[in-house]
Amino acid sequence: MTIQWFPGHMAKARRQVTEKLKLIDIIFELVDARIPLSSRNPMIDEIIQHKPRLVLLNKADMADKAITKEWVEFFAEQGIKAIAINSQAGTGMKEIVLEAQGILKDKFDRMKAKGVNPRAIRAMIVGIPNVGKSTLINRLAKKNIAKTGNTPGVTKAQQWIKVGKELELLDTPGILWPKFEDQEVGLKLALTGAIKDAILNLHDVAIYAIRFLEQNYPHRFKERFHIEEFPEDIIEFFNIIGKQRGCLLGKGEIDYDKVTELIIREIRTEKMGALSFERPGLISQQVITED
Numbered sequence: 486m487t488i489q490w491f492p493g494h495m496a497k498a499r500r501q502v503t504e505k506l507k508l509i510d511i512i513f514e515l516v517d518a519r520i521p522l523s524s525r526n527p528m529i530d531e532i533i534q535h536k537p538r539l540v541l542l543n544k545a546d547m548a549d550k551a552i553t554k555e556w557v558e559f560f561a562e563q564g565i566k567a568i569a570i571n572s573q574a575g576t577g578m579k580e581i582v583l584e585a586q587g588i589l590k591d592k593f594d595r596m597k598a599k600g601v602n603p604r605a606i607r608a609m610i611v612g613i614p615n616v617g618k619s620t621l622i623n624r625l626a627k628k629n630i631a632k633t634g635n636t637p638g639v640t641k642a643q644q645w646i647k648v649g650k651e652l653e654l655l656d657t658p659g660i661l662w663p664k665f666e667d668q669e670v671g672l673k674l675a676l677t678g679a680i681k682d683a684i685l686n687l688h689d690v691a692i693y694a695i696r697f698l699e700q701n702y703p704h705r706f707k708e709r710f711h712i713e714e715f716p717e718d719i720i721e722f723f724n725i726i727g728k729q730r731g732c733l734l735g736k737g738e739i740d741y742d743k744v745t746e747l748i749i750r751e752i753r754t755e756k757m758g759a760l761s762f763e764r765p766g767l768i769s770q771q772v773i774t775e776d
């Protein structure tokens with residue numbers, strides 16, 4: 486299976502972000518807490534250059550809490566501040582402002598010392614598709630979208646969203662592309678809904694998910710599907726689920742497409758609880774010890 490990764494997309498995304506760097510003090514890099522590395526753009530450091538950044542592990546409600554904590558430590562070891570947030574529920578919103586203030590304290594102190602009037606921190610959100618950029622912007626914005634006007638004939642003005650007095654966000658997030666040349670990265674992105682289902686073979690995604698759960702969350706998986714042991718043959722597993730859940734074609738034959746959809750849906754809708762698909766230091770074929 487080869488997944489195309491279009492260099493054109495990358496170049497465009499990169500330009501968009503680079504153009505705006507001079508307008509902002511800090512980048513909010515949004516990643517999926519379940520797959521913090523696979524949901525990052527591999528060239529992010531180059532793209533944002535030396536701009537200060539805060540990593541936001543979004544959808545933390547769907548990720549394994551203990552593993553998210555490990556990711557926060559992982560980023561800290563690289564000198565990058567990361568916090569877990571849930572944009573949908575609005576958890577962690579205050580921390581975003583506080584952390585940004587902390588990261589930029591020296592810069593703002595220096596400005597103050599030079600007699601520059603205090604102003605709000607200016608930030609931009611960047612992240613891969615579907616990671617929650619719009620949800621976060623809406624959460625932070627409440628109703629404070631500041632229209633700075635798009636006058637025809639004038640270079641398109643930026644619109645800033647006011648978040649209290651302390652923060653202003655660019656209204657358009659930077660869309661970065663994940664690098665899904667690596668098959669496992671692609672499978673994780675598909676499983677978490679970051680790339681369209683049509684792009685990957687869903688059977689491959691489901692098989693990957695089953696094997697992953699078998700290794701990393703065996704108890705929850707067995708409980709959910711009422712199985713004692715994992716069958717060695719993956720087809721046997723599909724047969725068991727198909728019969729159990731009535732995913733059948735005529736004459737009692739198993740509808741493998743339906744079983745596939747069911748497995749992926751069960752994961753995406755957290756029927757087996759919050760799951761993380763990556764753990765620091767064990768990116769590939771990792772073993773996450775179930776509690």
Ligand SMILES: Nc1nc2c(ncn2[C@@H]2O[C@H](COP(=O)(O)OP(=O)(O)OP(=O)(O)O)[C@@H](O)[C@H]2O)c(=O)[nH]1
Nearest residue numbers: 543544545570571572573614615616617618619620
């Ligand atoms: N559970 C959960 N769901 C979230 C969270 N943040 C966003 N979502 C959901 O994730 C999906 C994608 O969110 P969007 O805000 O549209 O993502 P986006 O990054 O703006 O997507 P693009 O416009 O494709 O770039 C939506 O269904 C959101 O409701 C979160 O913290 N927790």
